[in-house]
């Protein structure tokens with residue numbers, strides 16, 4: 001069969017958090033992302049699903065969370081997305097270290113990786129995250145959200161995810177099937193186990209890289225771990241091509257599921273990581289105006305009819321606002 005249209009890169013990453021307000025405060029106020037959708041978990045409407053992204057919810061920028069208060073802390077390990085990295089403008093890491101000092105964020109020493117500088121830190125649930133300083137081109141597809149962080153430092157979508165895998169080879173073949181190319185290997189450093197990191201690159205520029213580290217660290221899903229990573233398959237046609245390619249490779253992709261802001265296909269890849277293929281449309285502004293993204297609880301489809309019951313079952317959260325923060329001082 002012919003090769004599928006290559007994925008341009010990561011679409012979104014979805015993680016598990018604990019307290020929803022603490023999660024919201026950190027990702028909006030400390031990291032400066034925009035809440036582009038406040039919704040519910042469509043499989044468990046008594047819990048939230050938050051989507052944090054750039055100013056326009058551009059594909060390749062949204063970090064999403066299931067705040068599952070009933071779960072316990074997880075452990076990052078083999079068969080997971082063990083690290084999620086974001087792009088920030090070259091020269092902004094001093095700003096970020098100062099900000100982390102001010103906000104009491106746990107961060108580590110910077111490391112050099114494939115010629116780029118990486119600042120590793122953890123969110124309040126212990127989720128390992130990295131900022132990677134890169135040159136942001138003038139025509140970059142991402143749009144900085146500057147309510148909390150100036151444009152000179154604002155997060156500009158995903159840089160990469162790092163997969164920890166017991167047996168990387170079948171997963172690496174899958175990444176090639178998805179249209180990514182191996183671009184280098186390097187000795188692993190920092191707090192990651194395994195001895196060699198292999199990097200795969202998609203077309204990009206956003207969410208361009210997937211790194212693979214051979215590891216055998218036992219993991220457990222829970223607060224502070226990644227639930228799944230989604231890759232861009234911009235249109236239904238391209239997604240179906242990729243779905244067929246993945247199926248031919250011996251995996252078992254789901255049928256397409258309507259996630260309202262995109263349409264999704266899921267499969268567990270050979271190393272145990274849950275992968276998703278997501279269309280670029282309809283987008284986060286398909287059911288609320290761009291200017292009002294995230295301001296109200298959006299209940300897709302049939303859930304709207306149960307709004308009263310659903311709202312009553314959810315913990316109250318407030319989206320942090322700079323003007324409100326000033327008023328508190």
Ligand code: ZN
Pocket residue numbers: 012014228230276
């Ligand atoms: Zn997803």
